[in-house]
Amino acid sequence: xxxxxxxxxxxxxxxxxxxxxxxxxxxxxxxxxxxxVIAIYSLIALSxxxxxxxxxxxxxxxxxxxxxxxxxxxxxxxRYDLPAAVGLVLALLLPPLIAYPLxxxxxxxxxxxxxxxxxxxxxxxxxxxxxxxxxxxxxxGLSGIPPLPxxxxxxxxxxxxxxAVLIVAVLLSNLIDSPFGRATNTLRSDTLRAVAxxxxxxxxxxxxxxxxxxxxxxxGWLYAHHIAYIGPDSLGPSVSLSVLLMAVVGGAQTxxxxxxxxxxxxxxxxxxxxxxxxGMFYGGALIAVLVLTPNGLMGLRTVIGxxxxxxxxxxxxxxxxxxxxxxxxxxxx
Amino acid sequence: MSIEVEKIxxxxxxxxxxxxxxxxxxxxxxxAVIGPNGSGKSTLFNAITGFVDIASGSVAxxxxxxxxxxxxxxxxxxxxxxxxxxRINPAATVEDSVLCGFHPHARISFxxxxxxxxxxxxxxxxxxxxxxxxxxxLDLLGFAEQQMGELPMGIVRMVxxxxxxxxxxxxxxxxxxxxxxxxxxxxxxxxxxxxxxKQGVGVLLVEHNFGLIRRLAxxxxxxxxxxxxxxGTADEVxxxxxxxxxxxxxxxx
Ligand SMILES: Nc1ncnc2c1ncn2[C@@H]1O[C@H](COP(=O)(O)OP(=O)(O)OP(=O)(O)O)[C@@H](O)[C@H]1O
Ligand SMILES: [Mg+2]
Numbered sequence: 281x282x283x284x285x286x287x288x289x290x291x292x293x294x295x296x297x298x299x300x301x302x303x304x305x306x307x308x309x310x311x312x313x314x315x316x317v318i319a320i321y322s323l324i325a326l327s328x329x330x331x332x333x334x335x336x337x338x339x340x341x342x343x344x345x346x347x348x349x350x351x352x353x354x355x356x357x358x359r360y361d362l363p364a365a366v367g368l369v370l371a372l373l374l375p376p377l378i379a380y381p382l383x384x385x386x387x388x389x390x391x392x393x394x395x396x397x398x399x400x401x402x403x404x405x406x407x408x409x410x411x412x413x414x415x416x417x418x419x420x421g422l423s424g425i426p427p428l429p430x431x432x433x434x435x436x437x438x439x440x441x442x443x444a445v446l447i448v449a450v451l452l453s454n455l456i457d458s459p460f461g462r463a464t465n466t467l468r469s470d471t472l473r474a475v476a477x478x479x480x481x482x483x484x485x486x487x488x489x490x491x492x493x494x495x496x497x498x499x500g501w502l503y504a505h506h507i508a509y510i511g512p513d514s515l516g517p518s519v520s521l522s523v524l525l526m527a528v529v530g531g532a533q534t535x536x537x538x539x540x541x542x543x544x545x546x547x548x549x550x551x552x553x554x555x556x557x558x559g560m561f562y563g564g565a566l567i568a569v570l571v572l573t574p575n576g577l578m579g580l581r582t583v584i585g586x587x588x589x590x591x592x593x594x595x596x597x598x599x600x601x602x603x604x605x606x607x608x609x610x611x612x613x
Numbered sequence: 614m615s616i617e618v619e620k621i622x623x624x625x626x627x628x629x630x631x632x633x634x635x636x637x638x639x640x641x642x643x644x645a646v647i648g649p650n651g652s653g654k655s656t657l658f659n660a661i662t663g664f665v666d667i668a669s670g671s672v673a674x675x676x677x678x679x680x681x682x683x684x685x686x687x688x689x690x691x692x693x694x695x696x697x698x699x700r701i702n703p704a705a706t707v708e709d710s711v712l713c714g715f716h717p718h719a720r721i722s723f724x725x726x727x728x729x730x731x732x733x734x735x736x737x738x739x740x741x742x743x744x745x746x747x748x749x750x751l752d753l754l755g756f757a758e759q760q761m762g763e764l765p766m767g768i769v770r771m772v773x774x775x776x777x778x779x780x781x782x783x784x785x786x787x788x789x790x791x792x793x794x795x796x797x798x799x800x801x802x803x804x805x806x807x808x809x810x811k812q813g814v815g816v817l818l819v820e821h822n823f824g825l826i827r828r829l830a831x832x833x834x835x836x837x838x839x840x841x842x843x844x845g846t847a848d849e850v851x852x853x854x855x856x857x858x859x860x861x862x863x864x865x866x
Contacts (some may be wrong), residue, residue, distance in 0.1 A: 302821050332637070374816040384671070442634075451727050451728075454726065454727055454728065455723075455726045455727050458725070458726030458727075458729065458733065458737075459715070459716060459719030459721050459726065459737075460721055460723050460725070460726030460727075461726055462709070462712060462713050462716075463713070463716060463721065465702075465705075466702065466713050469702040469704075470700050470701075471700065472664070472696075472700060473700040473701075474685075475664070475684045475685045475688070476662075476684075476688060476694055476696070476700070476777075477688065477714060477716040477717075477776070477780075478685050478686075478688035478689035478716045479685055479716055480683075480685050480686070480689075480715040480781065481685065484723075487723045491723070491727070603686075
């Protein structure tokens, strides 16, 4: 029971916060829209948390995986009038079907070559989209993507989007607290150590990237049906970098970190619309977080914890000194 | 059932680290490898476990040729090893580190990790019980919740050994396990290695401390500059003049 609480504590925190926020903003369309955007970015940032935070795979193609999901659902729903559920299946399956072989081909023991492979994939996918003619809509993109039939209102969409985030949070919490997650954790800090534990490193790394690609694809699916439009610039390389920042700022190794990062930076965008100022805040926020707490905002817990512990020991020492002083005085008298 | 190493060569660029080295490690015996620094002891471990490629010769485990079998699969099939410099994640706790050693026995599938079926919870509970036992055997229970980075080298080495033991291997390769251990810790180690050998585990041991070797090893192989210089029991080997010049000679320098 206790371990159950431990495993899902992030999910519980998320549920509580979501309940409060939903009650506050449920009648406000502007805020509901922001909330949906945050949920979508949370999913893509969580995909970074999975690949980078858990396995140390620096993937700069997470938005491209999301874009695969968005385009897949856009093409089948807008072009072929198929239900959005078909789009969802494709959005969940296609990105990992690209990611797993990509990782498997490239990764033997070296994480850097995989990072470069994701960069190449992101660029190649960008070219394919732009040169894809009618199929992808070329530079113009695809519009007229239908809304989700079961979530046509903004409030329903808010629930669907955050429901997706919650499901991913549960799955990720499961994974972290499993043998597979422990193996992933080991290979992030030391590949040879993982090999010596008997871990099939290329498989674990590829499976994690595949999972993260699927989560990104889910974000892309929501994106397409929320905005009703997808183009080559919607979820382009710059978004890959933004979600990387979100995950790192919030704390990539934790479940809540990427979500916090997504919320924070999306709100920052909202209140600071000018591009240059945005960039400054962005860079400033990143540097501040990395200097103050290298594990992101979620890392603050340990920083604060350590600080409280050290001041507590100082206090104890002070009391101990007083006590020895008293007994010394007594002995002297 | 044994590990058979036959005439292996290992080269790093121009350096020949091992040349024509052969050995047999039976299950249930303790075989010590000694030799001066750079004589190829760790490289021999790496060659057996598949961490380095051999240029020629062969390694077979229980009659099965290991050529082309990746290191992780060799570990998973029952050969555990430690490293001369323990490889640790300083942020991990002792208990979590040892839990990682159960990997070959754990349910490792990605899907089970993700969906956590009830069967997995049972396996996890069982692994945690077995972990407590291993920690107990190595006298480490008191450190269970401490972080690896906070511990002295002796304890870190013992945790590394616990991690290797957790896999319940048929063969255990220990690279200088006693370096930095206190007398008490050494005694715990010796007792454990004896116990494992009695249970039928083949132990290959790199060790500089000859006193410890006398107490533990059934047989000794002396390496010198990548070649086998001597074989025999600890007593036999220690009386040979080559041993004194090659081994003691260099280590005294
Ligand atoms: N990965 C490597 N790349 C290049 N050379 C290596 C590598 N590993 C070992 N060597 C070389 O192979 C030789 C044997 O090294 P090895 O580490 O096996 O010796 P050792 O007997 O374990 O020494 P020590 O007692 O210092 O641990 C040395 O000359 C060493 O420099
Ligand atoms: Mg060595």
